[in-house]
Amino acid sequence: MARALTLAHTHRAALRSDFTEQLGLTRTATGLVLRELETLSLVRTGTVSRVHTGTAMTGRPSHPVEIHPAAPTVLAVQVQAKSVLIAESGLGGQLGPVDEVPLPEPANPDAVLGLVADLLSVRLGTLDRCPIGAGLAVPSAVGSDGMALAAHPLDWPQAVPVRRLLTELLARGGHRGVRLAVGNDANLAALAESRHGAGRGAAQMLYVMTGQVGVGGGLVIDGRLHLGSAGYALEIGHTPVRRGKRPCRCGNRGCLDVEADPSALLSAAGLSAAEPTLDAARAVIARRDVDPGARGATDLVIQRLAGGLASMINILNPDRIVLGGMHADLLAAEEDRLRAGLRRHSFLQQAAQIELRPAELASSALAGAAELALQPLLDNPRLLT
Numbered sequence: 001m002a003r004a005l006t007l008a009h010t011h012r013a014a015l016r017s018d019f020t021e022q023l024g025l026t027r028t029a030t031g032l033v034l035r036e037l038e039t040l041s042l043v044r045t046g047t048v049s050r051v052h053t054g055t056a057m058t059g060r061p062s063h064p065v066e067i068h069p070a071a072p073t074v075l076a077v078q079v080q081a082k083s084v085l086i087a088e089s090g091l092g093g094q095l096g097p098v099d100e101v102p103l104p105e106p107a108n109p110d111a112v113l114g115l116v117a118d119l120l121s122v123r124l125g126t127l128d129r130c131p132i133g134a135g136l137a138v139p140s141a142v143g144s145d146g147m148a149l150a151a152h153p154l155d156w157p158q159a160v161p162v163r164r165l166l167t168e169l170l171a172r173g174g175h176r177g178v179r180l181a182v183g184n185d186a187n188l189a190a191l192a193e194s195r196h197g198a199g200r201g202a203a204q205m206l207y208v209m210t211g212q213v214g215v216g217g218g219l220v221i222d223g224r225l226h227l228g229s230a231g232y233a234l235e236i237g238h239t240p241v242r243r244g245k246r247p248c249r250c251g252n253r254g255c256l257d258v259e260a261d262p263s264a265l266l267s268a269a270g271l272s273a274a275e276p277t278l279d280a281a282r283a284v285i286a287r288r289d290v291d292p293g294a295r296g297a298t299d300l301v302i303q304r305l306a307g308g309l310a311s312m313i314n315i316l317n318p319d320r321i322v323l324g325g326m327h328a329d330l331l332a333a334e335e336d337r338l339r340a341g342l343r344r345h346s347f348l349q350q351a352a353q354i355e356l357r358p359a360e361l362a363s364s365a366l367a368g369a370a371e372l373a374l375q376p377l378l379d380n381p382r383l384l385t
């Protein structure tokens with residue numbers, strides 16, 4: 001039943017015959033599974049509206065299966081460097097309207113989590129459908145105990161127990177027992193891309209992105225994030241780059257985090273990196289054919305990115321790499337150079353043939369926070385009974 005619900009949630013099956021085929025069950029057994037999901041108000045089966053002409057079936061009419069309109073919802077929150085985003089979501093992965101609220105000043109853990117608790121309390125009080133819980137994306141490595149270990153963009157101290165503090169704040173506001181899940185923003189963006197974006201259909205998807213500062217990512221294997229033993233695996237940003245010299249916050253030098261983000265590109269182009277922005281970096285990439293400085297900077301950062309990706313390919317052997325933020329721009333602008341770099345730095349020639357795709361989702365970390373909150377229901381469709 002969990003597999004059937006995940007198929008419906010990720011839109012990999014739209015007709016009853018798709019479920020039969022993908023679950024590997026008989027039509028009768030598939031019917032029983034879907035009927036139970038219907039009883040739980042998680043999916044609903046429509047009347048036959050078209051004839052299925054897929055290869056595995058015989059052209060027999062089949063019923064469309066869709067997410068039930070009364071299925072439970074979740075709340076998704078993302079803490080960014082300067083603001084908090086909040087939206088409602090649910091099965092099917094569609095985010096509702098996103099509200100953005102500026103961070104308080106100073107943005108210390110108590111103030112920020114107080115704001116998050118207030119936003120969640122207001123939403124929890126107005127939802128017209130039963131919420132399963134809430135997911136929170138933070139710009140930090142996150143331990144499996146819900147601890148934000150290094151929220152550098154927020155200048156937080158090490159090891160802030162985000163899940164415990166937020167649970168206490170919600171309880172104080174009268175919202176006890178809310179299921180809270182916390183994850184690293186880039187990891188969660190990877191999860192959302194794998195289920196609803198450019199990673200659909202990949203078995204082992206590596207996601208690498210850079211927004212404003214630093215490089216993040218995640219690895220999704222068969223629809224699940226690879227988190228490591230304590231939750232903070234795949235700190236991709238701290239992959240060393242050959243001949244990289246720039247000091248990194250982690251204590252090393254030459255990490256992808258500081259060698260292949262917008263700040264590094266601007267600095268390589270001889271521009272002030274005091275206020276690195278994605279837009280400024282994109283402008284440099286766009287000028288590369290008419291400005292030798294921009295060309296040099298773009299090529300340098302592509303080589304660094306290719307070196308970092310090649311290391312990850314050598315270790316992980318993913319079947320697809322999805323690139324987000326400025327890295328998606330570099331892929332669009334110079335795919336051949338990026339692939340040549342992969343060939344140069346990879347252990348196997350085959351590595352350069354890997355599928356490379358730009359990220360597709362607009363609010364991927366927020367969507368990933370919703371995925372995290374939905375996971376208990378996807379694992380156990382009878383969760384709320």
Ligand SMILES: [Zn+2]
Binds near residue numbers: 237251
């Ligand atoms: Zn580092």
